Amino acid sequence: MIFSKDYVTYLAKQTVQHLIDAKMLRTGKPGVLNERVNQGLLDELSLEDRINDEVRVILETFQDDMRKTGASYPEMFKKVKNELVRKYKAVL
Structure with missing residues (x-):
């Protein structure tokens, strides 16, 4: 994979936060959403x-x-x- 897992985790967290701040997403559990986005990114990048x-x-x-x-x-x-x-x- 061209990115480290730590960087992918950071990207997932920043992406979710940006979408929440832009009111494109609403969630009561941002941690769960971060983990799902992180896993999706890892799957695609690997x-x-x-x-x-x-x-x-x-x-x-x-x-x-x-x-x-x-x-x-x-x-x-x-x-x-x-x-x-x-x-x-x-x-x-």
């Missing part, structure tokens, strides 16, 4: 990490074939990652 992990697992299974054919790991990584991004309809 999506690329999860896709990268899946790509590594896939390429590990084809490691011998790639070595035999002389395929470039970085090129294959990029191709498989693009396919998974398309499959999951993710925006990175």
Whole structure:
């Protein structure tokens, strides 16, 4: 993830506070709302990490074939990652 978890927590808290101050949200439990926004941000920001992990697992299974054919790991990584991004309809 490109941001630290502490920074994401800070962003979530600031976002919720800004929306409450702008009267775009009303809540009796801002702590619960902060936690839900924080979790949503963490899920979205860690999506690329999860896709990268899946790509590594896939390429590990084809490691011998790639070595035999002389395929470039970085090129294959990029191709498989693009396919998974398309499959999951993710925006990175």
